[in-house]
Amino acid sequence: MIPTITAFERSPDGGKGLARDTRVRWALEEVGQPYAVRPVSFRAMREPAHLALHPFGKIPTYEEGDLALFESGAIVFHIAEHHAGLFPDDANARARAITWMFAALNTVEPAILELATARLLEGDKPWSRERLPLVADRVRDRLKQLSAHLGTADWLDGVFSAGDLMMVSVLLRLRASGVLDEFPGLAAYVSRGEARPAYRRAFAAQLAINAPLE
Amino acid sequence: MIPTITAFERSPDGGKGLARDTRVRWALEEVGQPYAVRPVSFRAMREPAHLALHPFGKIPTYEEGDLALFESGAIVFHIAEHHAGLFPDDANARARAITWMFAALNTVEPAILELATARLLEGDKPWSRERLPLVADRVRDRLKQLSAHLGTADWLDGVFSAGDLMMVSVLLRLRASGVLDEFPGLAAYVSRGEARPAYRRAFAAQLAINAPLE
Missing domain, CATH: 3.40.30.10 (Glutaredoxin)
Structure with missing residues (x-):
């Protein structure tokens, strides 16, 4: 079906x-x-x-x-x-792939969404210019940690998984802000995702x- | 172990x-x-x-x-x-319980976290007083929809599941703001969760x- x-x-x-x-x-x-x-x-x-x-x-x-x-x-x-x-066969590796799905959606995406909200819904507010850098810094805090974990690896935990699919999808939402490009390792990670057929x-x-x- | x-x-x-x-x-x-x-x-x-x-x-x-x-x-x-x-035996009901876990963490909690951030990290900013009601309204939008779905049911999808555990946990973070009490059905739902041994x-x-x- x-x-x-x-x-x-x-x-x-x-x-x-x-x-x-x-x-x-x-x-x-x-x-x-x-x-x-x-x-x-x-x-x-x-x-x-x-x-x-x-x-x-x-x-x-x-x-x-x-x-x-x-x-x-x-x-x-x-x-x-x-x-x-999309999930490894090994039970522990599968549990870690699921962990990265949740990390993408509950730890990384909320900060990125808050930046999007600050631009799209509050961009015309009097506080926007002063507040945007604070919100962007909260995104940077997360990306620093993510980048440190990824290091020079291709994917977050060995082979490509649903965890990478979700993390790349979340990070893509950040590209227009320019913040992603401050982290070349993560920008390359996102590009690897986009290059997949x-x-x-x-x-x-x-x-x-x-x-x-x- | x-x-x-x-x-x-x-x-x-x-x-x-x-x-x-x-x-x-x-x-x-x-x-x-x-x-x-x-x-x-x-x-x-x-x-x-x-x-x-x-x-x-x-x-x-x-x-x-x-x-x-x-x-x-x-x-x-x-x-x-x-x-x-924590998961129903029926495969479709299990998939729906997982859906509610993700809904709690990716659709409901981000709005609630943004309200917490507005209070805790930006409460001393000059824009705080004018901005807080906007952020609280975004939480209300989500709670209206959640409350409409729950209706008079005890739990989100039949019997108690990990989806309810996560949703109640997320909503609990809202209680101090007073916003949860604007939705008596959801407040009762949270109380049912808290009453579990x-x-x-x-x-x-x-x-x-x-x-x-x-």
């Missing part, structure tokens, strides 16, 4: 691949699972039919037979658990929906 | 149970797994020995034989996966370390 995911009918990022459906597309491409996409408008995201699938009115969702999931972390986890390619297919697929019409 | 977790040598909350070791203690208590606790000072958290266990220099960590994990989400997941009592044992265990000496 081919699963169906939801994505923005038109992503606010105009096709940069930063919406959370890209993570799920990437995971599906890594494991070679075909999928269908149902685009959802901003209006439809607030309507009962979508809220029944996603209580927070966001994308992506994931439907497969009588299973319906939301949250990109949970969907990527589900894909990794049911297909080979599965990522490129996922990126192209979301771009086909989201790119401005010529 | 009895696992060892780390916790603050003295929690900044003085024993309110809001540090993330409480989530892990609660999960261990729910499944009846004895555990050992190694308290870590703020100085030790920045030293190489601890950073080798937790790249972001935080608590809790989890050690069990040759397995070492960090991130409360990953640790609770590991406990739930290896013991009965396993939570009470976990809370008492952290209190014994953290309460100010009389």
Whole structure:
């Protein structure tokens, strides 16, 4: 059975691949699972039919037979658990890959989201200019630690895993700020993720929906 | 083998149970797994020995034989996966419980953390008074949606699961702000979590370390 995911009918990022459906597309491409996409408008995201699938009115969702999931972390986890390619076979290595998924989503992404919020939702506030550097420094604190852990390794824990998929996806949201480039090791790590054929297919697929019409 | 977790040598909350070791203690208590606790000072958290266990220099960590994990989400997941009592047996219900864990940590907690940051780290800034209501409103947006989903149910998806454990733990961090009490259904949900014998044992265990000496 081919699963169906939801994505923005038109992503606010105009096709940069930063919406959370890209993570799920990437995971599906890594494991070679075909999928269908149902685009959802901003209006439809607030309507009962979508809220029944996603209580927070966001994308992506994931439907497969009588299973319906939301949250990109949970969907990527589900894909990794049911297909080979995103979790190591060794039980301890698998537990560490899951740890990196949670670290990406609960320790690294919140700081990055706060920076995005400071720019997008509070950029016109009188405190924005003075506050932005404080918020960016909190991101830098996390990246310093992450960079120290990664060192010169290709991936966070041996071979590429769902933990890397999620961490790269989270770090990508930072590129426009310039902060990622202050950490060349992490910038190279993100580039390694983007160079994977599965990522490129996922990126192209979301771009086909989201790119401005010529 | 009895696992060892780390916790603050003295929690900044003085024993309110809001540090993330409480989530892990609660999960261990729910499944009846004895555990050992190694308290870590703020100085030790920045030293190489601890950073080798937790790249972001935080608590809790989890050690069990040759397995070492960090991130409360990953640790609770590991406990739930290896013991009965925190994940439903049905595969779809289990996937939904995992979804709620991720929703707690990646959709609900970031907004709550931003409110905590606004109070604790930016409370003395000139913009604090004008900005705090904006941040609190972003928390309210999430709680409205969560409250609409929960309705009059006891738990988020049928029986109590690791998803509820994580969501209640996240919402507890909001109580001091007064915002939780604006949503009586969610406040009652949190109280149901706190009333569980396993939570009470976990809370008492952290209190014994953290309460100010009389």
